[in-house]
Amino acid sequence: MATPHIEAEPGSIAPVVLLPGDPLRAEWIAENHLDDARQVTGVRNMLGFTGTVSGVPVSVMGSGMGVPSSAIYATELIRSYDVDRIIRVGSCGGLRSDVTLNQLILAIGAGTDSNINRARIGGHDFPAVADFDLLAAADEAARRRQVEVLVGTVFTSDLFYAPDGYYDAAAVHGMLAVEMETAGLYGVGAAEGARMLSILTVSDNLITGERLSTEDRQSGFDAMVAMALDVAVGTSEA
Ligand code: HPA
Numbered sequence: 001m002a003t004p005h006i007e008a009e010p011g012s013i014a015p016v017v018l019l020p021g022d023p024l025r026a027e028w029i030a031e032n033h034l035d036d037a038r039q040v041t042g043v044r045n046m047l048g049f050t051g052t053v054s055g056v057p058v059s060v061m062g063s064g065m066g067v068p069s070s071a072i073y074a075t076e077l078i079r080s081y082d083v084d085r086i087i088r089v090g091s092c093g094g095l096r097s098d099v100t101l102n103q104l105i106l107a108i109g110a111g112t113d114s115n116i117n118r119a120r121i122g123g124h125d126f127p128a129v130a131d132f133d134l135l136a137a138a139d140e141a142a143r144r145r146q147v148e149v150l151v152g153t154v155f156t157s158d159l160f161y162a163p164d165g166y167y168d169a170a171a172v173h174g175m176l177a178v179e180m181e182t183a184g185l186y187g188v189g190a191a192e193g194a195r196m197l198s199i200l201t202v203s204d205n206l207i208t209g210e211r212l213s214t215e216d217r218q219s220g221f222d223a224m225v226a227m228a229l230d231v232a233v234g235t236s237e238a
Pocket residue numbers: 091092093157159160178179180203204206
């Protein structure tokens with residue numbers, strides 16, 4: 001049944017969804033990486049597509065930016081469309097000088113300044129962690145493709161324009177990069193009973209001030225999508 005934010009027909013979304021922030025990225029992934037892709041939803045221009053990869057049904061949909069937007073789409077995908085795996089494919093800003101541009105990060109867990117997970121469990125701390133099987137499949141895909149990945153924690157922030165020094169403590173506590181969705185998605189996965197993983201590419205570095213050009217963003221993005229699709233297909237039943 002359609003939800004407030006997704007108009008897809010019942011059964012038209014695959015059990016596994018790649019979730020980029022930008023709906024035009026979703027369209028690009030559908031056109032370039034899925035076979036027989038067709039658009040299945042477009043409420044608020046938040047485009048979603050379903051196709052196949054190696055014969056396995058896979059969907060891809062935009063999430064918008066930030067915890068509230070991405071949590072809405074993830075919740076509705078799980079509750080109303082029986083999605084059981086969501087793989088975020090997004091960008092992040094490095095919090096250490098050795099986290100280099102185009103580097104891929106598998107987010108094993110996420111700290112956050114968002115209150116969403118505390119709100120779920122009575123103000124207590126919530127362990128926002130990736131699904132182990134998806135993480136292991138992504139790590140294996142990276143080895144097979146000979147793509148270097150960092151496996152570590154990230155910081156999910158509600159602020160894109162943060163005050164100077166805002167992320168220093170996160171970096172001191174080992175967090176590799178900042179982005180805006182992962183901790184919320186990991187909370188949705190736990191609450192709604194779906195498996196979650198964020199795969200991120202470093203698009204900029206907050207310490208060095210470097211940022212990727214538009215063309216260079218594409219190559220890192222391609223490697224990330226290829227790995228995410230390996231995970232999607234590899235964790236689907238034959
Ligand atoms: N902040 C938050 N999210 C991001 C950033 C950033 O600097 N870079 C890429 N995603």
